[in-house]
Amino acid sequence: MPDDPKPTVRRRVLGTNLRRLREEHGLHLEHAAEHLSCNISKISRIESGRSPIRPLDLKALLELYQVDEPSARDGWLSLARESRKQRWWRVLEDRLPQDFLDLIGLEEDTSYCRGFQPGVIDGLFQTSAYAEAVIAGGSPGPLGSDAATKLAVRLERQKALTRSEHPIGVWMVLGEAALKQQIGGTAVMRAQLGHLIDLARLPNVTLQVLPFAVGAYRGGPFPFKIYRFPEPSDMQVVLLENHVSHTYLEDPADIGFYADIFNHLRAASLGELESKALIEGLVSEVPG
Structure with a gap:
């Protein structure tokens, strides 16, 4: 072969x-x-x-x-x-960097994901309008070809949450700043917050909010995700994202380090019901 x-x-x-x-x-x-x-x-x-x-x-x-x-x-x-x-994204190999293709593969092939997003709603949870605003980065006018491809791929990735067979389990901690940054304007944010409430009702989604009142916290304001593969593999992968690339860590020491940070974050965050109540309160505060 x-x-x-x-x-x-x-x-x-x-x-x-x-x-x-x-x-x-x-x-x-x-x-x-x-x-x-x-x-x-x-x-x-x-x-x-x-x-x-x-x-x-x-x-x-x-x-x-x-x-x-x-x-x-x-x-x-x-x-x-x-x-x-063959996976659906392989037709995009010439249009997307390999590290981004790896991210899509992780979300398709893993069974569980834990993560922290301090300043922006995670890509798996974004509405189309919010995702478009994030990808545009404040630039006016319609998205260019490459950006439009990124948007389409991001929305396709989200199907991992609701696929009929073995949807990915996600436990996400969002910083309060992610809920209050007015990305895309008030109408977009109101719809995005409502979408978070809907997603939190899914049996495979756990959503917590890390409030401003916590102050300084373990690990600092840096996003990360920990992906776990289904049996018989016991492999886990840590994903670190920045402006230009994705970094993947597979060393057990690195995984243990980030797992420890995640445990501190979830313990410091509001519980699921309190988080839901906070998001609902923010929805009522955003002009309709």
Whole structure:
């Protein structure tokens, strides 16, 4: 099978976890290659996500790594099948940077996300008008071609929240500033706040607000998200966003660091009911 210079997130997750299994059993690339009667480079490409893996080869590796429980084996085979699927965003590869394509893949392929957005409503929760205002960044007139593509992709990403099969679970902490910054004007903000209230009713969404009254807090005013992949993977990825790129952290120490910050933020924030009441109060204050 030919190498893929831009492997899907799920394929990289599959490869990373196969490497983890191999290392947990004290095996080297040579052992896996010998078991499959192939060269070491094939195993390396599979573990890096550059090459897909055939079901027969996966079953052989699971046997080598002593994954015997039927449901666990089924989970690995399902992960492999999903990793071979073409995703809707692949047609945009020439129009979007790879780090942004990775973000879309995370939201499609992960089962759960925790995050903090101090100054803007998170992209998964934005209305079309609010998202357009954010992307425009205060520039007047209609969006250009690239910006219009970003808007369309952002709205498509949001379907992960309401898809019929395994919608992504999201626990988001929003800073009070995100609720009060008048992005797009009063009408846009009123609709956006109402949309947040609707989303908070979804069983897979937990929304909390970090109020101004908290003062200084752990981690500072920097947004982040922690994505978790479904079983059999136990992999998590931290996403850090800035103006020009997305950075992904996979080291367990980094994940633990941001998980600790998130736990402090959620503990310092208003509860779900209090957060909902605050947002409802803000809706009533915004001119209709």
